[in-house]
Amino acid sequence: xATDPAARGLTDDAxxxxxxxxxxxxxxxxxxxxxxxxxxxxxxxxxxxxxxDLAAKGAKPEGVLMGYSMTGDAAxxxxxxxxxxxALSAFNVALLGGDTVRMPMGAPRTLGLTAxxxxxxxxxxxxxxxQVGDILWVSGMIGDAGxxxxxxxxxxxxxxxxxxxAAYALPVPRLALGQALAGRVTAMMDxxxxxxxxxxxxxxxxxxxxxxxxxxVPLSPTYIxxxxxxxxxxxxxxxxxxxxxxxxxxxxxxxxxxxxxxxECGVPVARIGRADEGPGMRLFYKNKIVDAPEVLGFLHx
Amino acid sequence: xATDPAARGLTDDAxxxxxxxxxxxxxxxxxxxxxxxxxxxxxxxxxxxxxxDLAAKGAKPEGVLMGYSMTGDAAxxxxxxxxxxxALSAFNVALLGGDTVRMPMGAPRTLGLTAxxxxxxxxxxxxxxxQVGDILWVSGMIGDAGxxxxxxxxxxxxxxxxxxxAAYALPVPRLALGQALAGRVTAMMDxxxxxxxxxxxxxxxxxxxxxxxxxxVPLSPTYIxxxxxxxxxxxxxxxxxxxxxxxxxxxxxxxxxxxxxxxECGVPVARIGRADEGPGMRLFYKNKIVDAPEVLGFLHx
Numbered sequence: 001x002a003t004d005p006a007a008r009g010l011t012d013d014a015x016x017x018x019x020x021x022x023x024x025x026x027x028x029x030x031x032x033x034x035x036x037x038x039x040x041x042x043x044x045x046x047x048x049x050x051x052x053d054l055a056a057k058g059a060k061p062e063g064v065l066m067g068y069s070m071t072g073d074a075a076x077x078x079x080x081x082x083x084x085x086x087a088l089s090a091f092n093v094a095l096l097g098g099d100t101v102r103m104p105m106g107a108p109r110t111l112g113l114t115a116x117x118x119x120x121x122x123x124x125x126x127x128x129x130x131q132v133g134d135i136l137w138v139s140g141m142i143g144d145a146g147x148x149x150x151x152x153x154x155x156x157x158x159x160x161x162x163x164x165x166a167a168y169a170l171p172v173p174r175l176a177l178g179q180a181l182a183g184r185v186t187a188m189m190d191x192x193x194x195x196x197x198x199x200x201x202x203x204x205x206x207x208x209x210x211x212x213x214x215x216x217v218p219l220s221p222t223y224i225x226x227x228x229x230x231x232x233x234x235x236x237x238x239x240x241x242x243x244x245x246x247x248x249x250x251x252x253x254x255x256x257x258x259x260x261x262x263x264e265c266g267v268p269v270a271r272i273g274r275a276d277e278g279p280g281m282r283l284f285y286k287n288k289i290v291d292a293p294e295v296l297g298f299l300h301x
Numbered sequence: 302x303a304t305d306p307a308a309r310g311l312t313d314d315a316x317x318x319x320x321x322x323x324x325x326x327x328x329x330x331x332x333x334x335x336x337x338x339x340x341x342x343x344x345x346x347x348x349x350x351x352x353x354d355l356a357a358k359g360a361k362p363e364g365v366l367m368g369y370s371m372t373g374d375a376a377x378x379x380x381x382x383x384x385x386x387x388a389l390s391a392f393n394v395a396l397l398g399g400d401t402v403r404m405p406m407g408a409p410r411t412l413g414l415t416a417x418x419x420x421x422x423x424x425x426x427x428x429x430x431x432q433v434g435d436i437l438w439v440s441g442m443i444g445d446a447g448x449x450x451x452x453x454x455x456x457x458x459x460x461x462x463x464x465x466x467a468a469y470a471l472p473v474p475r476l477a478l479g480q481a482l483a484g485r486v487t488a489m490m491d492x493x494x495x496x497x498x499x500x501x502x503x504x505x506x507x508x509x510x511x512x513x514x515x516x517x518v519p520l521s522p523t524y525i526x527x528x529x530x531x532x533x534x535x536x537x538x539x540x541x542x543x544x545x546x547x548x549x550x551x552x553x554x555x556x557x558x559x560x561x562x563x564x565e566c567g568v569p570v571a572r573i574g575r576a577d578e579g580p581g582m583r584l585f586y587k588n589k590i591v592d593a594p595e596v597l598g599f600l601h602x
Contacts, residue, residue, distance in 0.1 A: 014398065015398035017363070017364055022397055022415075023398065024366035024368050024398065024399045026413065028370070028402050028403075031404070031405060063318055065316065065323055065325035067325050069327070096318055097324065097325065099325050099326045099327045099413070101327045101332060101411075103409070104332060107408050107409050108405055108408050110370060110402075110411035112413040
């Protein structure tokens, strides 16, 4: 139905319309967050996931519209408002307007946010324009948010894992990095549903294949302590969701500049694969082919 | 929290940001529409209520972002998509993007829509700038949508009432009229929660009072047949919700031009009151003062 070119067939993270980038993400209690998550954290995450879509387009966030549903818990509403205010300040984004509705008794909170940003002057990167021969890159550490969720659910115990809890509860969209890279990449998207799933989507959309070295997927020390550094641990990291890191492709020759730009932004980046004629995605670990897992990522739907 | 000037304190229908007008309205099953309303009509209404906010700003609609929640009823989803496509075509608006989420079992559908329009070249009217001495105007017929809802709920029976059913189910935002009037009015808003409540809000926001003649509230023949033309029938019309007509103020001297512009748009307009020093709102019927009803309108929340 979305036939307007701005929608890019709805396969992209966000719409590019005139000089603006627009995105709308919803989160539902019990589906996208746990009913006993801190309301302040829910507000942060709702803003962060939308800003991550803008980051993938190299956009500068300007303002948001909030769709808020009330369920009759004034303390929760107040804590959410406090968290939203903090998050808006942290990312220097204006609340422009929105709507508040009251849910029927017992219905889950359903929150929507529209974020508006200005596109980079050279145009916003797309996810469907990776070229055969390009290097595939990823920012930050992969799998920490999924590990944070597992800890949150009590599926395992780990001392001093505050970093992965924050990766789950308070993700930081890679806005500066996205803006810095916008003119240098051939394609870019954010990872929300798992590195392998989103990498596969980028390759599919671009009409090429992908070779990915699991060895090179960047893991945090906390992650390695919890899940190990073997193929199973690496596959678990690469199929966990909620990372909100940037996945991007660029010509081999752009590598020095990409490392320099990322260093300026203070964000680690890693080369994890290469686009090829395809079709499909081939995974390697220590130079041996690895069967792709049946489930490439985490779908909230 | 919304301290950005674009938000106008969230008291306005929509945010004006740069040369754009932005609005986000949500509708919840069982709160804003009946669970057995036609899904095509729900889609129409969701778009129409947002476009009505743009109409009140004299804006030209450009595109929308859709926040859609699925509850596992594929036939409903398909019918909604069909209705949305029809409505988008009818108003010549592009679907730019959005998000789809799956609701937990049994949860009500919660739908959000963000509409983006371009502001009129002379700037978007506000609701808080009515001036003492201005005439208060309203477009269309008042109370038909509320009557349509009453018929829909079986609260009364009426033959040949298709016009009021359409007023309830398929409201038509006054886009052309809003654009035509934008430079001529001193203040403008759309009526969504009842004429009296929204008129009172406009006066309050403008820091003035209001005298309103119930005699002049425009009623349709169908409405008069169902509810009568007396003070009770007129108060019922003026406190029913969902009209989505335009309420606007203008200097006395602008009246001939306003009648001419409205005629060009094919929309009837009526003079229903006058702004005064206030405070508060005084209602008249046949030149006698009428006590204001305790409930001025219909709040969906």
